Amino acid sequence: MTIQDWFEKRKEAQIQRRALEAKVEVDMNPDLWTKCVHCDAQLLKKDIEENQMVCPVCDYHFRINARKRIELLFDEGSFEELNSNIKPTDPLDFVDTESYKDRLEKAHQKTGLDEAVITGIGEINGQKTAVAVMDFDYMGGSMGSVVGEKVTRIIEEAIKRRLPVMAITSSGGARMQESALSLMQMAKTSCACAKLDDEGLLYINVLTEPTFGGITASFGMLGDIIVAEQGARIGFAGRRVIEQTIRQKLPADFQTAEYLMKYGQIDVVSSRKNLKQTLADILEMHALAK
Amino acid sequence: MTVLDFEKPIIEIEKKIEEFKKISMESGMDLHKEIENFEQQAHDCRKELYANLKPSQKLQIARHPERPNFLDYVNNMCDSFIELHGDREGMDDRAIIGGIAKLDGKPVMIVGTMKGKSTKENLEYNFGMPQPQGYRKALRLFKHADKFNLPIVTLIDTPGAYPGISAEETNQGGAIAVNLREMAKLEVPVIAIITGEGCSGGALGLAVANKVFLLEHAYYTVISPEGCASILYRDASRAADAANALKITAPDLLKLGIIDGEIKEPLGGAHTDPKAMAETLKSTIIENLKELSKISGKQLKSDRYNKFRKMGAFLE
Numbered sequence: 001m002t003i004q005d006w007f008e009k010r011k012e013a014q015i016q017r018r019a020l021e022a023k024v025e026v027d028m029n030p031d032l033w034t035k036c037v038h039c040d041a042q043l044l045k046k047d048i049e050e051n052q053m054v055c056p057v058c059d060y061h062f063r064i065n066a067r068k069r070i071e072l073l074f075d076e077g078s079f080e081e082l083n084s085n086i087k088p089t090d091p092l093d094f095v096d097t098e099s100y101k102d103r104l105e106k107a108h109q110k111t112g113l114d115e116a117v118i119t120g121i122g123e124i125n126g127q128k129t130a131v132a133v134m135d136f137d138y139m140g141g142s143m144g145s146v147v148g149e150k151v152t153r154i155i156e157e158a159i160k161r162r163l164p165v166m167a168i169t170s171s172g173g174a175r176m177q178e179s180a181l182s183l184m185q186m187a188k189t190s191c192a193c194a195k196l197d198d199e200g201l202l203y204i205n206v207l208t209e210p211t212f213g214g215i216t217a218s219f220g221m222l223g224d225i226i227v228a229e230q231g232a233r234i235g236f237a238g239r240r241v242i243e244q245t246i247r248q249k250l251p252a253d254f255q256t257a258e259y260l261m262k263y264g265q266i267d268v269v270s271s272r273k274n275l276k277q278t279l280a281d282i283l284e285m286h287a288l289a290k
Numbered sequence: 291m292t293v294l295d296f297e298k299p300i301i302e303i304e305k306k307i308e309e310f311k312k313i314s315m316e317s318g319m320d321l322h323k324e325i326e327n328f329e330q331q332a333h334d335c336r337k338e339l340y341a342n343l344k345p346s347q348k349l350q351i352a353r354h355p356e357r358p359n360f361l362d363y364v365n366n367m368c369d370s371f372i373e374l375h376g377d378r379e380g381m382d383d384r385a386i387i388g389g390i391a392k393l394d395g396k397p398v399m400i401v402g403t404m405k406g407k408s409t410k411e412n413l414e415y416n417f418g419m420p421q422p423q424g425y426r427k428a429l430r431l432f433k434h435a436d437k438f439n440l441p442i443v444t445l446i447d448t449p450g451a452y453p454g455i456s457a458e459e460t461n462q463g464g465a466i467a468v469n470l471r472e473m474a475k476l477e478v479p480v481i482a483i484i485t486g487e488g489c490s491g492g493a494l495g496l497a498v499a500n501k502v503f504l505l506e507h508a509y510y511t512v513i514s515p516e517g518c519a520s521i522l523y524r525d526a527s528r529a530a531d532a533a534n535a536l537k538i539t540a541p542d543l544l545k546l547g548i549i550d551g552e553i554k555e556p557l558g559g560a561h562t563d564p565k566a567m568a569e570t571l572k573s574t575i576i577e578n579l580k581e582l583s584k585i586s587g588k589q590l591k592s593d594r595y596n597k598f599r600k601m602g603a604f605l606e
Contacts, residue, residue: 085606086604086605086606087604087605087606088604088605089603089604089605091546091603092535092536092537092546094535095535096518096522096523096531096532096535097522097523097524144602145601145602145603145604146602146604148601148602149602149604152599174490174491174512174513175512176512176513176518176521176522176536178512178603179511179512179535179536179537179538180510180511180512180536180537180538180543180546180548181546181548181601181602181603182512183490183491183494183510183511183512184494184548184598184601184602185601185602186467186470186491186494187470187474187494187497187498187598187601188598188599188601188602190467190470190471190474190498191470191471191474191498191594191595191598191599192599193471194471194472194474194475194595195474195595197471197475198475212463213463213491214490214491214512215463216462216463216464216467217451217462217463217464217466217467217470217491217494217495218466218467218470218491219467220463220467221461221463221464221467221468222464222467222468222471235458235462235463236451236453236457236458236462236463236466236491237451237453237454237457237458237462238453241453241517242453242454242455242458245452245453245454246454246455248455250455254455254458255458263459263460263461265461265464
């Protein structure tokens with residue numbers, strides 16, 4: 001054990017003790033304290049944040065937004081955003097219990113983003129790659145015209161610059177409010193994947209909590225290598241829809257990254273801590289093979 | 291024949307016609323003028339009704355239990371058909387059927403989703419909901435077509451890909467995704483026709499085509515109106531509202547640039563005259579194949595790419 005390991009172990013033990021012994025009510029000081037949604041431990045928010053948004057007690061991986069993901073994965077200052085000027089519109093004048101325009105505005109207020117994906121080029125331990133990172137906080141990470149267009153453009157840009165592409169997904173699927181136009185984004189992005197495939201450039205999927213529907217049924221599952229983050233739920237149909245259709249209870253771990261790996265659908269399941277190194281290694285080995 | 295609720299006014303008139311015919315037979319009275327009059331009324335009423343259908347009513351026609359299915363069309367359109375079974379990996383999903391056929395004397399690969407008309411048939415075809423293995427079978431046939439230069443015709447009528455345990459365990463999403471990607475690479479003409487329900491990725495998995503058509507009362511959508519209603523309205527009974535909002539019918543889809551054309555159905559829907567429907571469908575396919583056959587394989591591939599590349603609406 002190195003000194004560093006010993007310090008880390010000690011720190012972990014401290015956090016665990018603090019979490020379990022804490023008598024502070026989360027409600028009393030919600031700015032500082034929170035509860036793990038998985039193990040119920042009371043935790044200092046700072047402890048989770050310093051631990052890459054992973055529960056220090058039970059290792060539960062909290063969902064993180066696109067900006068945080070970029071910060072965790074990409075070398076500092078290396079990420080250059082592209083096509084941020086593409087913005088959503090409301091082609092169908094869609095109104096349900098609320099208008100689509102209002103929902104877009106609310107999503108913007110909530111996240112500060114203009115859409116559910118950020119695209120660009122950056123470096124992971126010095127390995128350059130094009131990337132699309134989805135953000136679940138923006139309308140459930142759903143794919144409408146803008147997500148489809150930005151994903152397609154970053155693939156086209158990668159072809160131009162002869163770069164690998166990485167798609168980091170977190171999405172409930174296609175966006176209902178753009179109906180068939182959303183459905184066609186599945187075709188559009190998959191066609192772009194076909195071009196990428198023809199060009200012989202590496203395509204990596206990183207599936208994170210949650211990835212479903214129109215995303216797994218298009219660019220989300222077309223990677224040459226498919227990596228999933230530990231514990232992420234991934235599937236085509238949602239759990240509730242399946243339960244209603246077959247009228248059976250599903251196993252608790254159904255549609256988790258680990259479950260899907262057992263069924264041969266995913267190459268690698270990685271913890272958040274190891275993800276950066278894993279991706280850097282994959283990129284480097286393919287770059288060296290050229 | 292199953293009667294749809296909005297057809298009741300027509301049924302009322304038809305009942306009167308039957309009554310008058312009976313009276314005329316029994317009493318020997320000459321009522322042919324009255325009967326003709328009622329028949330004209332019934333026709334006008336039907337015409338009027340069918341020209342002004344709401345999306346939710348089209349939905350009912352698209353799902354009519356007697357609506358012609360894949361094999362009805364194949365039997366009525368093709369001179370010979372050899373079904374090619376299975377995914378070569380352990381399964382022959384009956385919800386997708388495909389094979390080589392002669393259409394107007396020329397060979398084609400024809401593939402489609404299959405629905406049954408009885409409970410027994412529906413169980414066999416899983417209500418037209420394919421498993422991943424069905425999409426893999428379809429892809430195997432597409433690649434065969436590509437290798438031997440056979441144009442591809444797909445007929446689609448599905449409420450969606452099957453949501454089940456084994457479907458998830460064998461990668462439903464991935465199977466559809468691979469079809470989308472690989473259909474983009476085909477160097478033969480591909481024509482897709484939504485003949486009934488064109489629901490979500492399950493339909494799109496056979497529809498990355500050079501030309502996409504919709505039958506007059508068919509629909510094409512990202513999610514079923516019921517599914518949309520239960521998520522967005524939190525009330526599945528508001529499916530009719532969702533059907534309006536989703537813009538799922540041919541005229542709307544034409545405006546949005548999603549489809550290339552609408553194919554007219556016989557008055558009263560395809561199920562009232564499956565043979566006439568098949569004839570219309572056949573001539574549309576032949577006409578379009580003739581056009582597409584003049585284009586080189588490489589060009590077909592790049593045309594197909596550009597067709598889908600353009601889809602979407604955004605500000606820049």
